[in-house]
Each structure stands twice: as structure tokens, then as C-alpha cells.
Amino acid sequence: MPALIDIRRRIRSVKNTQQITKAMKMVSAAKLRRAQDAMFAARPYARKMMEVLNSLATRARPDAHPLLQEHGDEKVLLIVITADKGLCGGFNANIIRAAARFLDEQQRGERKLELDLVGRKGRDFFRRRRYRVRSEHIGLFQALQFPAAQRIAQSLVKSYVEREVDRVHIAYNEFKTVIAQKVVVEQLLPIRKLEFDPREPPLDYLYEPSPGAIFDEILPKHVEIQVWRALLESAAAEHGARMAAMDAATNNAGEMIDRLTLYMNKVRQAAITKEIIEVVSGASA
Amino acid sequence: MLLPTKLMLDVVTPAGLLLREEVDEVIAPGALGYFGVLPGHTPFLSTLGAGEITYRRGSEKSHLTCFWGFSEVLPDRVNILAEIGERAEDIDLARAEAAKARAEGALKAIKDEAGYREAQAALVKALTRLAVARRHRA
Numbered sequence: 001m002p003a004l005i006d007i008r009r010r011i012r013s014v015k016n017t018q019q020i021t022k023a024m025k026m027v028s029a030a031k032l033r034r035a036q037d038a039m040f041a042a043r044p045y046a047r048k049m050m051e052v053l054n055s056l057a058t059r060a061r062p063d064a065h066p067l068l069q070e071h072g073d074e075k076v077l078l079i080v081i082t083a084d085k086g087l088c089g090g091f092n093a094n095i096i097r098a099a100a101r102f103l104d105e106q107q108r109g110e111r112k113l114e115l116d117l118v119g120r121k122g123r124d125f126f127r128r129r130r131y132r133v134r135s136e137h138i139g140l141f142q143a144l145q146f147p148a149a150q151r152i153a154q155s156l157v158k159s160y161v162e163r164e165v166d167r168v169h170i171a172y173n174e175f176k177t178v179i180a181q182k183v184v185v186e187q188l189l190p191i192r193k194l195e196f197d198p199r200e201p202p203l204d205y206l207y208e209p210s211p212g213a214i215f216d217e218i219l220p221k222h223v224e225i226q227v228w229r230a231l232l233e234s235a236a237a238e239h240g241a242r243m244a245a246m247d248a249a250t251n252n253a254g255e256m257i258d259r260l261t262l263y264m265n266k267v268r269q270a271a272i273t274k275e276i277i278e279v280v281s282g283a284s285a
Numbered sequence: 286m287l288l289p290t291k292l293m294l295d296v297v298t299p300a301g302l303l304l305r306e307e308v309d310e311v312i313a314p315g316a317l318g319y320f321g322v323l324p325g326h327t328p329f330l331s332t333l334g335a336g337e338i339t340y341r342r343g344s345e346k347s348h349l350t351c352f353w354g355f356s357e358v359l360p361d362r363v364n365i366l367a368e369i370g371e372r373a374e375d376i377d378l379a380r381a382e383a384a385k386a387r388a389e390g391a392l393k394a395i396k397d398e399a400g401y402r403e404a405q406a407a408l409v410k411a412l413t414r415l416a417v418a419r420r421h422r423a
Contacts, residue, residue, distance in 0.1 A: 041301030048366055052357060146299040208317055208331040217332050228299055
């Protein structure tokens with residue numbers, strides 16, 4: 001039978017851990033709220049841009065733009081967005097698994113696969129293995145800002161136009177609800193057919209400089225916005241995942257404390273009973 | 286058809302909605318020069334350069350900076366999608382001054398064309414911020 005003091009020590013240690021997980025949950029909740037706000041704030045811009053693209057697509061020569069043209073199928077680039085930090089349940093593992101599976105599926109023949117990595121966790125994983133990493137972006141999520149997305153998107157657009165890559169995909173965690181994330185792998189380039197809304201009658205705009213020129217300018221921006229959206233979704237999903245993980249950890253610690261306390265009391269009682277028996281049997285002797 | 290008498294001005298950036306206001310006139314930096322919009326304007330779509338957006342409510346004028354993007358003009362609405370934008374009162378004068386000095390320094394030490402364009406863009410940004418902030422304060 002273990003000594004009482006050992007059990008007490010154990011309880012104290014679990015309590016300390018519980019306090020830490022509780023604090024981390026609180027921090028994640030606050031960060032989640034901010035990440036969600038940023039996500040909602042970016043929506044009007046994206047929505048408006050989609051509207052403008054739609055109205056343009058009907059009158060510009062949409063197939064002529066280099067970002068819409070299909071090249072060969074030899075060089076595939078995958079962007080993987082993970083978190084910089086762990087302790088968020090299966091968040092990083094899920095995305096890494098999905099990315100690795102995607103790469104396996106794509107690997108055939110002489111096809112060249114490359115990776116762009118966002119987030120430290122993904123970087124650590126893919127660097128240790130034999131993957132070709134084109135670029136990595138660490139620490140973006142500490143202060144996530146639009147120029148970061150722009151830099152990534154602009155390098156993609158440049159490589160695509162110069163035909164260094166034939167296809168670009170992006171893998172990230174989509175924010176479903178606070179406790180649910182969904183791993184998505186989407187094609188970014190060439191831009192798949194735009195989601196036109198046929199119900200809305202196209203307005204007759206005056207264009208300045210010209211529909212084609214505006215179209216040319218908006219398409220790269222469209223890529224920037226897609227990357228930006230993926231980053232924001234991933235950031236919100238990360239905090240949601242961490243919050244859920246830390247909530248579960250706090251609950252588990254609570255259960256463990258209850259169990260240990262019960263055990264401790266049993267041990268204590270047993271010790272007392274033993275002492276009484278000793279006294280009684282000593283007296284009757 | 287009755288012409289609208291007011292314009293609904295929306296300025297959005299990727300970081301969020303910057304401004305939503307009912308105004309009488311908007312002047313924006315189009316790619317081919319500044320253009321003014323009064324209520325009842327014909328539908329119009331233009332890319333934007335770097336410059337300032339001025340909007341008027343009654344006789345009261347306000348200013349915003351705007352760097353690249355595009356605008357959609359409808360008879361009763363102006364939607365501006367700016368990549369970067371800020372209100373005149375939010376501009377940090379000291380920071381803009383510092384950025385200007387930095388950009389000027391970079392312009393003198395040019396090595397390649399990309400560097401030149403970058404420095405020039407930074408300078409335009411700093412100068413616009415300064416101009417808008419001064420106008421606001423004046």
C-alpha cells in the first residue's frame with residue numbers, strides 16, 4: 001500500500017497540470033474569438049471580388065489568361081498549412097496525414113512534387129523525410145496579416161506563369177465549428193472554373209481601363225484572397241482545436257483528481273483501522 | 286426613373302470593412318486618373334491606383350488613403366475594394382515620415398528593377414499617407 005504522502009503529491013501535481021490546461025483553454029478561447037473576427041472581416045472583400053469577377057467573366061475573354069490555362073501535368077506544388085505549435089489534438093497530425101496521402105496519390109512516373117510549408121509543425125515533419133521543400137513560412141500565425149498571404153500568392157503566381165509548376169494545391173484545416181475542423185485539399189492553380197451565378201443578370205458597366213485589363217489584375221488578387229482565406233480558416237481552426245483539446249485535458253485531470261482523492265481516503269481509512277485494531281488488540285492482550 | 290440623391294459608400298479591405306457611410310460625392314484614384322462620382326452615376330468599374338479617396342457629406346469632406354484595388358460604381362452605391370486603406374485620422378505621421386526617408390534612401394541605392402519598383406511603391410505609400418494626414422489636420 002502506497003504511503004499517503006505519495007498520493008497527496010500526485011494529486012498536487014495533477015492539479016497543477018489542470019491549472020495549466022485550464023489557462024491554455026482560456027487563452028485559446030480569446031485567440032479563437034479574434035481569429036473568427038478576422039475571418040468574418042475578410043468575407044465582404046472576398047464576396048465583392050467574386051461578384052466583380054462574375055460580372056467580368058461574361059465579357060472578358062476568360063480563357064486567355066495565363067492563370068486559367070492548363071499547362072502539362074508534370075510539376076505539382078502542394079501548400080500545407082499547419083500550426084506553429086502543438087497541443088491541439090489531432091490538428092497537425094490530420095493535415096500532415098492528408099498531405100502525405102495526397103502526395104502518395106500524385107506520385108507517379110517522372111512527376112515532380114514540391115512543397116510549400118506554412119507552420120512549424122509541418123516544416124518539422126516534411127523536412128525530416130525525403131520531400132522536396134520549395135519554401136517554408138514559420139511564425140506567420142503570431143500576427144497574421146494580409147501581406148503574408150500576398151507574398152505566398154505572388155510567388156505562386158510567378159512560378160505558375162513562368163511554368164515552373166503545372167498545378168498548385170493547398171491543404172488546410174477548414175473551420176467548421178469551434179470544435180470541428182475539416183481537412184481540405186483544394187486546387188488553387190490553374191483557377192478552376194469560377195462559380196458563376198447565372199441568376200444575376202450582368203450589369204452593363206463602363207470599364208476603365210478595359211474589361212480584359214481589369215480581369216488580368218483581379219485574377220492574381222483572387223489567388224491572394226484564396227490563400228488569405230485558407231490562412232484565416234486554419235488559424236481559427238487551430239485555436240478551436242486547441243481549446244477543445246485543453247478542455248478535454250482539464251476534464252481528464254479533474255476525473256483523475258477525483259479518483260486519486262477517493263483512493264487516498266481509502267488508504268487513510270485503512271491506516272486508521274489498522275491502528276485501532278493494533279490498539280484494541282494490544283489492550284485485550 | 287427617379288435618380289437617387291445619395292450614395293452609399295462602402296470601403297472594404299482584406300482586413301475588414303473600413304467605412305460604410307451615406308455620402309453626396311466620392312472622388313477616387315482610378316488607374317487612369319482621379320474620377321468623381323455623384324448620385325446617379327452610370328454603372329462603372331475601374332481599377333484603382335495609389336492615392337486618396339475623398340468623400341463629401343453636405344459640405345463636410347473626409348479623406349482616406351487607398352492603395353490599389355478596384356471600385357464598382359452603381360447609381361446609388363460605390364463599392365471600393367482597396368488592398369490597403371486607412372482613415373486620415375488613423376495615420377501615424379511619424380511612421381509615415383520615417384517610411385518616406387527609408388524609401389528615399391532605398392531609391393538612391395538601387396541595384397535592380399524589382400528593387401526600384403519596390404522602393405518606389407513604398408515612397409508613393411509614404412507620400413500619400415503624409416498628404417492625406419496633413420489635409421485632415423489642416
